[in-house]
Amino acid sequence: MSQKNTPNKSDTESPDSHPVSTSPPTSEQDSTGKEPDKMQDDDAGWSDGDTIPSGMVNVPDIKILEVHKNGSGDECGSGKTAELKYKAMLADGTVIDPGTKPFSFKVGSGRAIKGWDVVVAKMRLGDSFTILLPQQVAYGPSKGDLKFDMELLSFQ
Numbered sequence: 001m002s003q004k005n006t007p008n009k010s011d012t013e014s015p016d017s018h019p020v021s022t023s024p025p026t027s028e029q030d031s032t033g034k035e036p037d038k039m040q041d042d043d044a045g046w047s048d049g050d051t052i053p054s055g056m057v058n059v060p061d062i063k064i065l066e067v068h069k070n071g072s073g074d075e076c077g078s079g080k081t082a083e084l085k086y087k088a089m090l091a092d093g094t095v096i097d098p099g100t101k102p103f104s105f106k107v108g109s110g111r112a113i114k115g116w117d118v119v120v121a122k123m124r125l126g127d128s129f130t131i132l133l134p135q136q137v138a139y140g141p142s143k144g145d146l147k148f149d150m151e152l153l154s155f156q
Helices: 114-122
Strands: 062-069 072-075 081-090 095-096 103-106 128-133 146-155
Touching: 062 114, 062 146, 081 128, 114 128, 114 146
Parallel strands: none
Antiparallel strands: 062 128, 081 095, 081 103, 081 146, 128 146
């Protein structure tokens, strides 16, 4: 469920302040100029290959590698206590935390890694997928980029 944002100045202008493109989008692009597989219809749920902006300058977007199930209802949002089922892996798939019991945390509080605050805020009840978190929003360079299987069990 990639965010749908109105392009800001940095999205539509090049560094020398000239518009990147003034022509209408092609059939392969939406109104922001992004290709369709990078956009998500809010009612349709997540798709393999969707991205979630990391929210940080010079940090890659968080990638949804595989959708296991699309949930329903409202997004969790920040400030709510979420309960997740998860499994943590290195980028090569080596399991580093099997997540044998659900994990609860207040979204946006910094109690979990930054990438979880970003991702869980966008999840709906029942959403289940495998994501790739850039190291900058995971545990840093010591572990590199990480994969997580995540399922949002509840939030309140």
